[in-house]
Each structure stands twice: as C-alpha cells, then as structure tokens.
Amino acid sequence: MKNLKIATAQFEHKSRDKNYNLSVIEKLSHKASIEGCDVISFHECSITGYTFAMHLSKEQMLDLAEIIPSGESILKLTEIAQKNDIVILAGLFEKDENDNVFKTQVCIDKNGLVAKYRKLHPFINPYLTPGDSYCIFEIKGWKCSILICYDNNIIENVRAVKLLGADIIFMPHVTMCTPSTRPGAGFVSPQLWENREKDPTSLRLEFDGMKGRSWLMKWLPARAYDNAVYVIFSNPIGMDDDQLKNGCSMIIDPFGDILAECRTFDDSFATAVVTPEKCIQAGGYRYIKARRPELYKDINGQDHKSEQNVVWLNSAEKS
Numbered sequence: 001m002k003n004l005k006i007a008t009a010q011f012e013h014k015s016r017d018k019n020y021n022l023s024v025i026e027k028l029s030h031k032a033s034i035e036g037c038d039v040i041s042f043h044e045c046s047i048t049g050y051t052f053a054m055h056l057s058k059e060q061m062l063d064l065a066e067i068i069p070s071g072e073s074i075l076k077l078t079e080i081a082q083k084n085d086i087v088i089l090a091g092l093f094e095k096d097e098n099d100n101v102f103k104t105q106v107c108i109d110k111n112g113l114v115a116k117y118r119k120l121h122p123f124i125n126p127y128l129t130p131g132d133s134y135c136i137f138e139i140k141g142w143k144c145s146i147l148i149c150y151d152n153n154i155i156e157n158v159r160a161v162k163l164l165g166a167d168i169i170f171m172p173h174v175t176m177c178t179p180s181t182r183p184g185a186g187f188v189s190p191q192l193w194e195n196r197e198k199d200p201t202s203l204r205l206e207f208d209g210m211k212g213r214s215w216l217m218k219w220l221p222a223r224a225y226d227n228a229v230y231v232i233f234s235n236p237i238g239m240d241d242d243q244l245k246n247g248c249s250m251i252i253d254p255f256g257d258i259l260a261e262c263r264t265f266d267d268s269f270a271t272a273v274v275t276p277e278k279c280i281q282a283g284g285y286r287y288i289k290a291r292r293p294e295l296y297k298d299i300n301g302q303d304h305k306s307e308q309n310v311v312w313l314n315s316a317e318k319s
Contacts, residue, residue, distance in 0.1 A: 001141045001276040006168075006230075007032040007040040008260070010247040011267035012238030015049035016064065018073060018092075022047060025090055026080045028269055033084035037271055039139055040088055043234040043249070044105065044149050044172040047073050047092040050124065051174070051241035058101075058127040065095035068106065069113040077108040085110060087139055089146070089170050089234075094118065100129040105146045105172050107137060114139070117146040120157065121308055136164050142274075144168045149175055150308075152223060156300065162227040162288070167279045169223075173235045176212040176246050184210025188244045196265050203265070207246035216248060225256030228284030230274045237265060254282035 094104035103119035118131025145166035237247035259272035
C-alpha cells in the first residue's frame with residue numbers, strides 16, 4: 001500500500017436542502033483536491049440534513065430518500081469526483097424497491113459507486129430499517145470500512161470490520177451537544193453560535209467541554225488504538241435543525257494520536273497522510289495477534305436480544 005492523503009470535513013448543512021449541501025461538498029472537495037488529497041469524508045446525512053428527520057412521516061421519508069446508485073445525489077457526487085479526481089464519502093437516506101428506508105453512507109470515485117453502507121443502529125426516525133451487514137472496500141489498495149455514528153459505540157462492530165481486513169474506518173457522525181445520562185452532557189445554546197464572532201471563547205469552552213470534545217476523547221482514540229486502525233471522524237459544525245453541533249472532525253492514527261483536526265467554526269477540512277507501517281507498529285496489531293478466541297467466541301456469539309434505548313430530544317423538549 002502507498003501513502004494516502006485524506007481530508008475529513010465539517011460544514012453547517014441545511015435541512016432538506018440537497019442542492020445547497022451538495023454545493024458545499026463540491027466546494028470542499030475541490031479545495032481538498034487542490035491540496036493533493038486522495039479522499040475526502042463528510043458527516044452522516046451530509047447531503048440531506050439529519051435531526052429534522054425525527055418529525056417526518058414514512059411518506060415524507062420516502063420522498064426524501066433516494067435509490068442507490070441511480071439517485072440524483074449519487075450522480076452529482078460522481079460528477080464532483082470526476083471533476084476533481086477525488087474519492088468522496090457522504091451520507092443520505094436511501095430507499096429500496098420495497099419502500100424500506102435506510103441511513104446510508106456512500107463511497108464514490110470518478111467511476112461512480114464504490115461502496116454503500118447502511119447504518120446498523122439507526123434511531124432518528126421510527127421508519128428507518130437497520131442495516132444487516134458490514135462493508136469492506138478498497139481505496140487505492142487500502143482496505144476500508146464505514147461505521148456510522150452509534151455503530152461505533154458498540155465496540156464489537158469496530159473489531160469485526162478490523163478482523164475483516166479494514167485498516168481505515170470512516171466514522172461519519174452527527175453527535176455531541178445533546179442530553180445524556182453521562183455527567184456534563186447537554187445542549188449548547190444556539191445564541192453562542194449566533195454570537196461566535198464577538199465571543200468565540202464562550203462557544204469554544206462549551207464545544208470542548210463535557211458536552212462535546214472531552215466526551216469524544218474518552219472513547220474515540222481507544223477505537224483506533226485497540227484495533228490498530230486509522231479513524232476518520234467527520235461531524236457537522238453549526239446548527240442542525242434546532243440543535244448545535246461542534247464539529248471536531250479529526251483523523252486519528254493506529255497509536256490513538258490525533259493527526260489532524262478541524263478547529264475553526266467555518267466550513268472546513270483537516271488533512272493527514274496515512275502510512276501503512278503504523279498499522280503494524282501500533283500495539284493493537286500485537287494485541288489482535290495475541291487473541292485467544294477459543295476462550296470467548298461462544299460468549300460473544302451467544303443469543304442476545306438487542307435493546308437500543310436512545311434518548312433523543314429536540315431542544316424544545318429540554319426541561
């Protein structure tokens with residue numbers, strides 16, 4: 001494998017406005033290409049918007065969703081990839097011929113669809129159908145995978161795609177700055193976003209504290225370290241419907257070190273060069289080799305009924 005230059009992006013999307021969101025994806029993809037990037041990764045539902053979908057009916061979801069790969073957004077992403085000779089990962093709602101709706105992330109190159117992945121643990125809308133498989137694909141000789149947001153909190157998913165061969169895991173999110181049972185969690189006031197030019201310090205303190213980045217640092221580097229993988233984390237910045245998101249899009253290496261991170265409030269991206277030798281040098285490589293699955297394969301694989309109790313509020317419901 002050769003070195004690969006990757007960009008992870010963040011931007012303030014507009015709910016339901018695919019044309020606008022694709023225009024930002026095009027702008028940032030062009031800039032990344034000029035900087036010599038091979039790949040650019042965008043956040044979950046970066047094409048459609050996200051939180052607003054909690055209020056949509058099945059009919060509205062079907063109207064928003066697209067068939068893949070023939071949908072208009074995939075065709076536009078292919079056009080962008082061709083113009084800029086760059087691989088693009090972006091998210092949208094997908095529908096199939098049976099009117100099932102999925103939360104999907106796609107990988108597109110100049111020839112069209114490379115891979116699509118359906119979120120295993122969707123919850124923003126009751127009419128979403130969970131995906132039922134992992135996704136392994138190649139970008140310029142690198143084996144890659146995608147896990148969307150909550151999928152990464154179930155640690156078995158990350159280990160599974162590593163065991164399937166992935167050395168790079170793209171982790172598109174719409175996360176942080178929402179209520180939770182964990183200490184310090186909660187919404188960040190939209191007024192701070194509106195006042196970000198006059199008072200950037202107050203906003204940064206909220207974004208970097210336990211409502212945001214400090215929580216992320218409790219677990220995200222561990223996913224990379226334990227599995228000797230590169231983690232490409234992408235997250236929106238700014239207002240997502242009535243909720244504020246804090247960005248922090250970053251690239252983490254197999255040692256768990258942050259190689260690059262978006263630290264502005266602007267639509268932007270951060271870049272890093274990933275090198276194959278780290279995947280072997282990192283401790284996680286040795287740990288995987290030292291596994292003794294005869295001790296726990298029947299424990300990990302025993303019957304289990306999945307319970308996904310996610311508390312997801314909009315800001316109007318905050319007490």
